[in-house]
Amino acid sequence: MRKAASVASLASVIKAGDMSKKPAPGAIRSKQTRLSPDERRKDFVRKATEFFADEGFGGGTRELARRLGVTQPLLYRYFPSKDDLIKEVYRNVYLKPLEGGWEKRLTDRSRPVRERLGEFYETYTDAILNRTWLRIFLFSGLKGHDIHRDYVGVVRDQILTRVIKECRAEAGLPTQAKPTAAELETAWVFHSGIIYYGIRRYIYEWPVLGDKNLMIANALDVYLAGINKAYAELSRAKPSRATPSTRSRVAALR
Amino acid sequence: MRKAASVASLASVIKAGDMSKKPAPGAIRSKQTRLSPDERRKDFVRKATEFFADEGFGGGTRELARRLGVTQPLLYRYFPSKDDLIKEVYRNVYLKPLEGGWEKRLTDRSRPVRERLGEFYETYTDAILNRTWLRIFLFSGLKGHDIHRDYVGVVRDQILTRVIKECRAEAGLPTQAKPTAAELETAWVFHSGIIYYGIRRYIYEWPVLGDKNLMIANALDVYLAGINKAYAELSRAKPSRATPSTRSRVAALR
DNA sequence: GCTAGAATTTATCGAAAGATAAATAGACCG
DNA sequence: CGGTCTATTTATCTTTCGATAAATTCTAGC
Numbered sequence: 001m002r003k004a005a006s007v008a009s010l011a012s013v014i015k016a017g018d019m020s021k022k023p024a025p026g027a028i029r030s031k032q033t034r035l036s037p038d039e040r041r042k043d044f045v046r047k048a049t050e051f052f053a054d055e056g057f058g059g060g061t062r063e064l065a066r067r068l069g070v071t072q073p074l075l076y077r078y079f080p081s082k083d084d085l086i087k088e089v090y091r092n093v094y095l096k097p098l099e100g101g102w103e104k105r106l107t108d109r110s111r112p113v114r115e116r117l118g119e120f121y122e123t124y125t126d127a128i129l130n131r132t133w134l135r136i137f138l139f140s141g142l143k144g145h146d147i148h149r150d151y152v153g154v155v156r157d158q159i160l161t162r163v164i165k166e167c168r169a170e171a172g173l174p175t176q177a178k179p180t181a182a183e184l185e186t187a188w189v190f191h192s193g194i195i196y197y198g199i200r201r202y203i204y205e206w207p208v209l210g211d212k213n214l215m216i217a218n219a220l221d222v223y224l225a226g227i228n229k230a231y232a233e234l235s236r237a238k239p240s241r242a243t244p245s246t247r248s249r250v251a252a253l254r
Numbered sequence: 255m256r257k258a259a260s261v262a263s264l265a266s267v268i269k270a271g272d273m274s275k276k277p278a279p280g281a282i283r284s285k286q287t288r289l290s291p292d293e294r295r296k297d298f299v300r301k302a303t304e305f306f307a308d309e310g311f312g313g314g315t316r317e318l319a320r321r322l323g324v325t326q327p328l329l330y331r332y333f334p335s336k337d338d339l340i341k342e343v344y345r346n347v348y349l350k351p352l353e354g355g356w357e358k359r360l361t362d363r364s365r366p367v368r369e370r371l372g373e374f375y376e377t378y379t380d381a382i383l384n385r386t387w388l389r390i391f392l393f394s395g396l397k398g399h400d401i402h403r404d405y406v407g408v409v410r411d412q413i414l415t416r417v418i419k420e421c422r423a424e425a426g427l428p429t430q431a432k433p434t435a436a437e438l439e440t441a442w443v444f445h446s447g448i449i450y451y452g453i454r455r456y457i458y459e460w461p462v463l464g465d466k467n468l469m470i471a472n473a474l475d476v477y478l479a480g481i482n483k484a485y486a487e488l489s490r491a492k493p494s495r496a497t498p499s500t501r502s503r504v505a506a507l508r
Numbered sequence: 509g510c511t512a513g514a515a516t517t518t519a520t521c522g523a524a525a526g527a528t529a530a531a532t533a534g535a536c537c538g
Numbered sequence: 539c540g541g542t543c544t545a546t547t548t549a550t551c552t553t554t555c556g557a558t559a560a561a562t563t564c565t566a567g568c
Contacts, residue, residue, distance in 0.1 A: 189447030222480025
C-alpha cells in the first residue's frame with residue numbers, strides 16, 4: 001500500500017512533466033495526482049493495453065490500477081465495466097495498423113510488384129510486429145471476439161486479395177473477380193509465415209534473424225518464385241483443359 | 255447441484271460401458287461412480303486437456319470437476335495443486351506428436367525429397383492441427399512456460415534443420431554443419447505458414463481450403479521452387495565471391 | 509481565501525477462486 | 539453377511555475478483 005502510493009506520486013510527476021498545460025508551477029510536487037477526465041481515460045486505455053498484453057484479459061483490475069498509480073474503483077468512474085475497457089483497448093489496438101492505409105499503395109502499377117509488396121510488408125510489419133500488438137491479437141483470437149474475426153476479414157479482403165491480383169497481373173493472367181481458394185490459401189501461408197516471425201521474435205523471444213526486412217525479402221522471393229512458376233505452368237496448360245487424372249497441384253491454383 | 259449429480263451418473267454409465275474390467279454385472283447402474291485411481295487420474299488429465307483448451311488455464315477447477323461428473327475437491331486427491339495438473343496436461347499434449355518419430359524418415363535419401371517432405375508434413379499435421387493441440391500450444395506459449403520453448407527448440411533442431419539439409423543435398427550443395435540464420439528463417443516462414451493454416455481453420459474457424467494435404471502440397475511447391483531458385487543463383491555466383499555492393503537477398507541465404 | 513464541484517480514495521459487498529479437513533458411501537474380502 | 543479400506547462428497551476457510559456507495563481531497567473560479 002505504501003509502495004503503491006509512492007509509485008503513484010512518481011507516475012504523476014512524470015506525467016506532469018510531459019503534460020502541455022499546467023506544467024507544475026512550483027518545485028517537484030509529491031502529491032500531484034489528479035488528471036483531467038480526458039487524460040485519465042486515455043491513460044487507462046494506454047496502460048490497460050500494455051497490461052492486458054502482459055497478463056491476458058484475465059488480469060485483475062487492482063493490478064492494473066496499481067500500474068496507473070490510482071486505486072481500483074476509479075476505473076469504474078471512466079468505464080462501466082471491465083469488458084467496456086477491454087473493448088476500448090481493442091479499438092485502440094486494431095484500428096492503429098489500419099489507419100495508415102498502406103494497402104492501397106499495393107495497386108500502384110507504375111512500380112514493379114516486387115517493390116510494392118516489399119514496401120507494404122515492411123511498413124505494415126513495423127506497425128504490428130511488436131510484443132503488445134501481437135499478444136493482444138493472440139489473446140483476443142483465442143477468446144473468439146468479433147473484432148478479431150473482423151480484422152482477419154480485412155486482412156483477407158484488403159491485403160491478400162490485392163496481393164494475389166497484382167501477382168496475376170504481373171504474370172499476364174486475367175485479374176479475375178475473386179482469387180481461388182488455393183491461391184488465397186497459398187497467400188495466407190506466406191502472410192502468416194511473416195506474422196509468425198514476429199511471434200517467435202517478440203512473444204516466444206527466440207533469437208531470430210535480426211534483420212526483419214531481410215526476412216521479408218527472402219520470404220517474398222520464395223513466394224513470388226513459387227507463385228510465378230505455378231502461374232507459368234498454368235498458362236502453358238491453359239488451352240487444353242487439365243485431365244482429371246493429371247489434375248496436378250499447381251492446376252489447383254486456378 | 256441436482257443437475258451435476260445426474261451428469262455424474264450419466265458419465266459414469268458411459269464410462270462403465272467402455273471399461274475393460276468389471277463390465278457392470280447387473281443392469282445399467284445409475285449410481286456407479288467409482289473409478290480405479292489409475293483410471294480416474296487419466297480421466298482428469300484427458301478432460302483437463304479439453305477443458306483448458308476451451309477455457310485457457312484460467313478455467314476453474316469446479317467447472318472442470320463438473321465436466322468429469324465429480325466434485326471439485328476430488329482433484330486434490332490426485333494432484334497436489336492445479337499447476338501440477340497443468341504440467342501433466344502439458345506432458346500429455348506436447349509428447350504425443352513427437353512419439354511418432356516421423357522426423358527421422360525425412361533423411362531417407364532413397365526417396366525424392368519432395369515426397370519425403372510431403373509425407374512428413376501430412377502425418378505431422380494430422381497429429382497437431384486440431385483445436386485442442388493448437389489452443390494448448392498457444393495458451394502455453396503466451397504463458398511463456400518452459401515446455402513450450404523446449405518444443406519449439408525440438409521443431410527447429412529435429413525438423414527444420416533436417417528439411418534444410420535435405421534441400422541442400424537435393425540442390426547439390428554441401429550439407430554443412432549448421433543452416434544459416436536466413437535459411438532457417440525462410441524454413442520457419444514456410445513451416446509456420448502451415449501451422450497457421452490450422453489456427454485459421456480450427457481456432458479462428460475460418461472457411462479455409464478444405465483439403466489440408468492440397469494446402470501442404472501447394473505450400474511445399476512454392477517453398478521448394480523459391481529455395482531452389484535461390485540455391486541455383488547461389489551456386490552460379492559461388493566461384494566469385496559476391497561483391498558487397500551487389501550482396502543480393504538470395505546471397506544472404508548462405 | 510473561500511466555496512463548489514469533481515477527481516479520487518476508503519470501505520465494503522457478493523461471487524468465485526484454490527485448497528483443506530472431516531464425513532460418507534461404495535467395493536472388495538473373509 | 540459384516541467389516542474394512544478408500545474413492546468420493548459435504549462443509550468450510552482464505553483470497554481475490556469485479557463492482558458499488560459513501561467519504562475525502564484536490565483544484566478551479568469568484
